[in-house]
Amino acid sequence: MSLAKKNSAEEGSVLVRDILRNLQKDFRVEFRSRFAVNIAVSFAGIVTISISLTAGGAPFPVKVQSILLWVVLFFSAMNGLAHIFVREEDQGTSLFLRITRSADSIYISKFIFNQIFMMIIGTVVTPLFVFFVGVDVIHVLHFIMSVIAGGFSIAASTTPLAAMAAKAGGKGSLFTIISFPILLPVLWISISSTAGALNEARPESGTVIFLLAFSGFITAISILLFRFIWLEN
Amino acid sequence: MSGIRYTLRVQDLAKKFNSTLLFKSISFSVETGGSLCVTGPNGSGKSTLLKILAGIMNPTGGAVSLAAAADIPPCDWMNHIGYTGPLVNPYDDLTGLENIQFVLKSGNYASRLDSLLRQFNLTQHRDKLVKHYSSGMKQRLRLILAVLNDPPVLILDEPGTNLDAGGREALSSFLDLARKQKIIVLATNEPGEEKLCGGGIRLG
Secondary structure, X not given: OOHHHHHHHHHHHHHHHHHHXXXXXXHHHHHHHOHHHHHHHHHHHHHHHHHHHHHOOOOOOHHHHHHHHHHHHHHHHHHHHHHHHHHHHHXXXXXXXXXXXXXXXXXXXXXXXXXXXXXXXXXXXXXXXHHHHOOOOOOHHHHHHHXXXXXXXXXXXXHHHHHHHHHHOOHHHHHHHHHHHHXXXXXXXXXXXXXXXXXXXXXXXXXXXXXXXXXXXXHHHHHHHHHHHHOEO | OOOOOOEEEEEEEEEEEOOEEEEEEEEEEEEOOOEEEEEOOOOOOHHXXXXXXXXXXXXXXXXXXXXXXXXXXXXXXXXOEEEEOOOOOOOOXXXXXXXXXXXXXXXXXXXXXXXXXXXXXXXXXXXXXXXXXXXXXXXXXXXHHHXXXXXXXXEEEXXXXXXXXXXXXXXXXXXXXXXXXXXXXXXXXXXXXXXXXXXXXXXX
C-alpha cells in the first residue's frame, strides 16, 4: 500500500472513531437530561390528542390530515433539532469540543444524532396521529417512505441552521426565522407526498426522490461549509 | 513523548475586533524546552493571543507556524497542542472520567492518566458528574484534559485560576518537569507562575 493511501486510510479511521465518540457523548448527555426527547414527545402527544378531541370523530379531508401530520412532526422536532448545537453554546462546552475534535467529525456526528432523533419522533408521532385522528392510509409503503424522506430532509436542513443560530447566540427565535425559507419546499413536498399516499390514485414516487436528493445536496454543502461556521474569526 | 524538536514561530501578529486594535506586531519564537509567559492587564488580549496560538481563532494580520521536521498545517495543530483556558468547560452531565475518555486519543495513555489523576488529586472524584465538582476541581480536570495526550506544545490560559495551595503546587511541579520536554506558553498575572517561564511578553 502506498504512503498516501495508508495516510488517507488512517485519517478515515480516525474520522470514524471520532464520529462514534461524539455520538456516544451526545447520547449520554441527552439520556441524562432527556431535555429534547421529553419536550418533543409531550408536544406531539398533547397536540395530537387535542386535534382528535376537537374534531370529535369528524373526518378531516386528506389534504388537511396531511398538513396536520407535518405540523405536528415539524414543531415536535424543531426544539430538539436545534438543541444539539444550542446546548453546546448554552453550557459553554463548544470551545472544549472545538479543541478536541475536527469540524468534520463534529458536523457528521450531530447530523447523525439529528437523523436518529427525527426517526424517533417520526416513529412515535406518526402511529399516534394515524390512530387518534383516524387517518386511512391507502398506500402504506408510499406513506412510510414519505414520512422517512420528509423527516430526513428536515433533519438534514436544520442541522447546519442550528449551528448558525447557536453561534449567533440567537437560540430559538433566530433558528425558526432562518429555517423558514429552507424548510418551506421540504414541508410543501412532504405534505403533498403524504397526501398522495392517502388518496385512491397511484402516488408519484418523484416527491420522495426529490426529498432525498434535496437532503443529499444540503448535507454535501453543509459538510463543506461547516468549518467556517464553527471556527472563530 | 518523541524526541522531535518543535519551534513555535509568531511573526507580526495583529488582532482587531471591528475597529478596536487589540495588539499588533507581536513576534517571537519558542523551541522545545522553552517557555514563554504572556502578562498584561485585563482586556489586553492575553486570552485572544493564546487562542490564536492554539489555532482556535484567526489573526487579523501576521502568521503563526509550528515547525518540526516539516511545517505542520493549522488543520493538524489539534494533535500537537494542548490548550486550556477559563472558557474550556468540560461536560457537566458526564463524569470526570467520561470527559477524559472523550479526549483520550489512544489507550497507550492509560498509565499516564492514572498518574495525572493522582498528581492533580482527582482519583477519588473521577466517577462524579462534573456538575458536582467545585470550581477548583473543574480547573484540575481542565489541566488534565489539556496535557492528557502528551502534546509537544502546551498553551495554558490562567492555569492557576481557582486552585488551592495543593493544586498550585501540583501545577508548578508538573510545569517544572514538562518545560524541559515541551514548548509552554502561559498567560498569567500570578508572580509564582511567571517565575516558571524562561521569557515573557507584556501586552497592553
